Amino acid sequence: xxxxxxxxxxxxxxxxxxxxxxxxxxxxxxxxxxxxxxxxxxxxxxxxxxxxxxxxxxxxxxxxxxxxxxxxxxxxxxxxxxxxxxxxxxxxxxxxxxxxxxxxxxxxxxxxxxxxxxxxxxxxxxxxxxxxxxxxxxxxxxxxxxxxxxxxxxxxxxxxxxxxxxxxxxxxxxxxxxxxxxxxxxxxxxxxxxxxxxxxxxxxxxxxxxxxxxxxxxxxxxxxxxxxxxxxxxxxxxxxxxxxxxxxxxxxxxxxxxx
Amino acid sequence: xxxxxxxxxxxxxxxxxxxxxxxxxxxxxxxxxxxxxxxxxxxxxxxxxxxxxxxxxxxxxxxxxxxxxxxxxxxxxxxxxxxxxxxxxxxxxxxxxxxxxxxxxxxxxxxxxxxxxxxxxxxxxxxxxxxxxxxxxxxxxxxxxxxxxxxxxxxxxxxxxxxxxxxxxxxxxxxxxxxxxxxxxxxxxxxxxxxxxxxxxxxxxxxxxxxxxxxxxxxxxxxxxxxxxxxxxxxxxxxxxxxxxxxxxxxxxxxxxxxxxxxxxxxxxxx
Ligand SMILES: Nc1ncnc2c1ncn2[C@@H]1O[C@H](COP(=O)(O)OP(=O)(O)OP(=O)(O)O)[C@@H](O)[C@H]1O
Ligand SMILES: [Mg+2]
Numbered sequence: 001x002x003x004x005x006x007x008x009x010x011x012x013x014x015x016x017x018x019x020x021x022x023x024x025x026x027x028x029x030x031x032x033x034x035x036x037x038x039x040x041x042x043x044x045x046x047x048x049x050x051x052x053x054x055x056x057x058x059x060x061x062x063x064x065x066x067x068x069x070x071x072x073x074x075x076x077x078x079x080x081x082x083x084x085x086x087x088x089x090x091x092x093x094x095x096x097x098x099x100x101x102x103x104x105x106x107x108x109x110x111x112x113x114x115x116x117x118x119x120x121x122x123x124x125x126x127x128x129x130x131x132x133x134x135x136x137x138x139x140x141x142x143x144x145x146x147x148x149x150x151x152x153x154x155x156x157x158x159x160x161x162x163x164x165x166x167x168x169x170x171x172x173x174x175x176x177x178x179x180x181x182x183x184x185x186x187x188x189x190x191x192x193x194x195x196x197x198x199x200x201x202x203x204x205x206x207x208x209x210x211x212x213x214x215x216x217x218x219x220x221x222x223x224x225x226x227x228x229x230x231x232x233x234x235x236x237x238x239x240x241x242x243x244x245x246x247x248x249x250x251x252x253x254x255x256x257x258x259x
Numbered sequence: 260x261x262x263x264x265x266x267x268x269x270x271x272x273x274x275x276x277x278x279x280x281x282x283x284x285x286x287x288x289x290x291x292x293x294x295x296x297x298x299x300x301x302x303x304x305x306x307x308x309x310x311x312x313x314x315x316x317x318x319x320x321x322x323x324x325x326x327x328x329x330x331x332x333x334x335x336x337x338x339x340x341x342x343x344x345x346x347x348x349x350x351x352x353x354x355x356x357x358x359x360x361x362x363x364x365x366x367x368x369x370x371x372x373x374x375x376x377x378x379x380x381x382x383x384x385x386x387x388x389x390x391x392x393x394x395x396x397x398x399x400x401x402x403x404x405x406x407x408x409x410x411x412x413x414x415x416x417x418x419x420x421x422x423x424x425x426x427x428x429x430x431x432x433x434x435x436x437x438x439x440x441x442x443x444x445x446x447x448x449x450x451x452x453x454x455x456x457x458x459x460x461x462x463x464x465x466x467x468x469x470x471x472x473x474x475x476x477x478x479x480x481x482x483x484x485x486x487x488x489x490x491x492x493x494x495x496x497x498x499x500x501x502x503x504x505x506x507x508x509x510x511x512x513x514x515x516x517x518x519x520x521x522x523x524x525x526x527x528x529x530x
Pocket of ligand 2: 307308309352429430
């Protein structure tokens with residue numbers, strides 16, 4: 001019993017220390033004058049690696065989730081003769097919840113794990129150390145571009161996910177199940193509020209982008225510099241980032257749509 | 260501040276450093292003279308890499324001074340430390356090339372980071388450095404395509420890219436075949452003399468070190484157990500130094516990491 005309490009205390013302290021180190025890392029990376037002009041090619045490269053290369057999985061997932069939503073939604077709505085509400089159902093589910101959340105989960109698995117492994121390996125092979133000895137700060141040179149790439153890419157990916165999902169819904173609902181096409185769009189327009197639904201969804205996805213990217217970078221930067229340490233850190237990134245996204249999603253949903 | 264040329268470039272005074280409970284260095288002092296190749300020899304795990312990291316300011320000592328051009332490295336602020344690091348460079352045990360860049364870009368990296376020179380001049384500088392280590396033809400290869408010895412030479416070209424005053428070699432001879440060993444030995448000497456560098460070589464390869472060093476420190480048991488020119492060391496009366504130079508496993512210097520009594524531990528296992 002005493003041992004378990006001790007363990008709990010140790011875990012809590014460990015988590016807090018980790019948070020502290022992550023904050024320090026972020027502070028070191030972003031503090032001071034950013035030099036996007038001198039390093040713009042680094043930023044471009046990272047946006048390509050982190051964002052563009054995640055496009056395929058986002059497109060495919062978005063399409064299928066939109067199609068499934070329409071299929072499931074249609075059977076329920078048809079019972080009440082409310083098929084014309086299919087457009088809003090698909091759009092609202094995606095904009096408010098599924099778009100930001102699923103994108104963040106996919107992003108954590110696709111780009112987050114890669115970031116952790118890459119940085120962990122740079123640490124293990126002393127690349128970060130040698131950079132430091134060349135008077136180049138690895139926080140600014142390695143961490144900062146990856147941070148911004150993640151924070152910029154993920155909200156855009158979520159928007160793309162939403163758009164493709166809505167098209168997928170149209171594909172199944174209108175082209176296959178025969179819901180009226182004009183109604184699909186007009187009901188959507190009438191029921192989706194820009195501020196309430198679109199903007200809140202984007203805010204969610206910016207928060208998720210921040211959380212996932214910082215966790216991925218921190219786990220890599222803090223990894224035990226051995227192959228085992230890196231594999232553990234990569235797993236931890238996916239697990240921690242996914243749980244954090246779900247937790248933050250609950251809180252944000254309660255604040256945005258709860259009242 | 261103008262600093263006397265007769266003073267040592269790096270001056271370590273009464274250094275104490277601990278890793279947790281373990282004392283790595285206890286009140287140790289060393290001097291590294293300008294323009295000379297100074298070697299640090301000692302058994303594995305004694306803290307040679309640690310010492311280089313202390314000089315580079317990546318670790319902080321518990322007490323003592325590490326003077327580089329008269330400035331105490333551990334008490335510099337971040338900016339001053341980065342300025343000081345521009346004048347030193349370190350060749351890591353593993354080479355530590357950036358794996359996502361070609362050899363050329365690796366060597367160009369410090370130049371591009373710290374200067375605003377046009378690409379044409381950078382190209383000339385890089386090719387000169389690569390020529391010096393015999394890798395001009397390998398400039399377009401990626402680090403993964405290099406052998407261990409080539410990787411180390413490429414890292415050496417990168418380390419001298421900005422003509423540092425001080426260069427620190429961590430185990431430059433480890434894992435080299437006899438030919439590239441000879442190449443690296445000559446490179447260290449000729450770079451030191453041609454560029455007017457000050458070199459610190461950390462190694463446990465006695466023969467190679469004795470052949471290039473101007474001055475040698477032998478470190479064991481948390482302190483310097485002997486120092487002098489290679490000639491003086493061969494005549495050294497200390498049995499510890501002689502044991503190390505002759506490579507005997509048994510002697511005053513323990514070969515084992517500190518541990519409980521062997522027999523007792525074996526008994527515990529069988530219980
Ligand atoms: N990050 C660390 N945390 C705790 N202890 C460490 C760490 N790094 C090194 N040590 C300890 O410090 C001692 C010195 O390590 P160091 O790497 O400086 O040895 P070395 O003399 O360079 O050895 P080698 O010749 O094998 O390269 C080692 O015995 C090791 O146990
Ligand atoms: Mg070492």
